[in-house]
Amino acid sequence: MSAKAHYACLAMLELALRHDEDRPVALREITARHSIPQPFLVQILQQLKVAGYVTSTRGSQGGYRLSVDATAISLLDICDAIGCGDSEQSPESTDTTAEAQVLGATWRSASKAFRDVLASIRLEDLANDCSRADGAMFYI
Numbered sequence: 588m589s590a591k592a593h594y595a596c597l598a599m600l601e602l603a604l605r606h607d608e609d610r611p612v613a614l615r616e617i618t619a620r621h622s623i624p625q626p627f628l629v630q631i632l633q634q635l636k637v638a639g640y641v642t643s644t645r646g647s648q649g650g651y652r653l654s655v656d657a658t659a660i661s662l663l664d665i666c667d668a669i670g671c672g673d674s675e676q677s678p679e680s681t682d683t684t685a686e687a688q689v690l691g692a693t694w695r696s697a698s699k700a701f702r703d704v705l706a707s708i709r710l711e712d713l714a715n716d717c718s719r720a721d722g723a724m725f726y727i
Contacts, residue, residue, distance in 0.1 A: 592671040594623045595631045599665050602641065603657040603714040611643070611650030631669055638668035657714055663705035 598617050605612050614632070618625045632651055635641045642654040653660075 589671050591627070591631060591669055592666045594621070594628060595635065595665050595669045595671075596662055597621045597623065598628060598631060598651075599635065599640065599653070599660065599710055600713050600717065602651060602653045603710045604717060606653055606657065610648060611652050613650040616650070634669045635665070638664075640665070640668060653710075657711035658709055660710040661706050662708045662710075662713075663702055665710075666705060 598621070601617050601620065602612055614625065614628060617623065618628055632641060632643070636643060640653065640655050640660060641651050643649065643651050
């Protein structure tokens with residue numbers, strides 16, 4: 588999992604958790620909460636916007652919101668939107684030995700399993716898990 592994919596999923600999860608707020612989530616709030624470099628997050632959110640997953644509002648009261656229901660977005664959707672989901676390719680090799688062929692098939696199988704797991708996890712599922720975990724915490 589790349590840092591870019593991790594940051595994209597964190598940002599989308601933050602937006603999902605705050606979808607009921609009456610204002611967009613400011614970029615600085617996401618960067619401060621998750622220690623994501625702001626220029627990197629701007630790039631990621633722009634790609635998610637192009638994919639149709641977020642909308643943005645400009646100005647001092649601006650920020651980002653989900654534009655699609657969290658039940659309709661999987662982690663694989665997010666990764667594909669930012670260009671990190673195309674991991675089904677195994678490393679290119681001109682090695683035609685049995686070892687290279689078996690290893691290549693193993694990489695393809697692992698990549699497919701990884702993509703299947705990401706496709707099965709919806710943003711709403713993670714938001715619900717976070718809400719339960721936050722409610723279960725107590726402070727002394």
